[in-house]
Amino acid sequence: MSTTLYVLLFIVGLVIGAITFGTLILPIFYMLPKAIYYSIKGKIKSISILIVLRTPIVVLLICVTIGFCFPDILLFLDRIPVNIGSNVAIALLCISRFLWKSGRVKLDAGFWLLVFQYRKGGFLPYQNDEKIKEEV
Numbered sequence: 001m002s003t004t005l006y007v008l009l010f011i012v013g014l015v016i017g018a019i020t021f022g023t024l025i026l027p028i029f030y031m032l033p034k035a036i037y038y039s040i041k042g043k044i045k046s047i048s049i050l051i052v053l054r055t056p057i058v059v060l061l062i063c064v065t066i067g068f069c070f071p072d073i074l075l076f077l078d079r080i081p082v083n084i085g086s087n088v089a090i091a092l093l094c095i096s097r098f099l100w101k102s103g104r105v106k107l108d109a110g111f112w113l114l115v116f117q118y119r120k121g122g123f124l125p126y127q128n129d130e131k132i133k134e135e136v
Contacts (some may be wrong), residue, residue: 006081013085016077020086021093023059027052031111038115043123048115 031052038044067074076082097103 009079009081010085013082013087014089015085016082017086017089018093019059021090024056025090025094026097026107027056030107031114034111035115042120044115045118045120048118051115051118 032049035044035049035052039046039049097107
């Protein structure tokens, strides 16, 4: 395999990894447990769990449809540079979001922007609603 093709497939893998992290991994492993926790505590409505799962379900349905309609794409994506690129992107995004304080603040603010309208009883995650908009 030529070097140019290898680099191109690696970049495609980086893009696929970033999309996978943002649309599948983050909502399922970070936002879903948080939504369940606050729903059980009575701070937000139960419908927020479905709101958090909306994006992963739509993305999975699109991926399955593309896989059935165009099976050759699956063979193209099953190459080593694509896999390495997607794994590197997911690892770097996990490190930047979960290990650094600024990343965790952005994750928290993003979660509250998503479910803010489903809160109960005047519950405010912050003292000031404007703080959420400033951190995103």
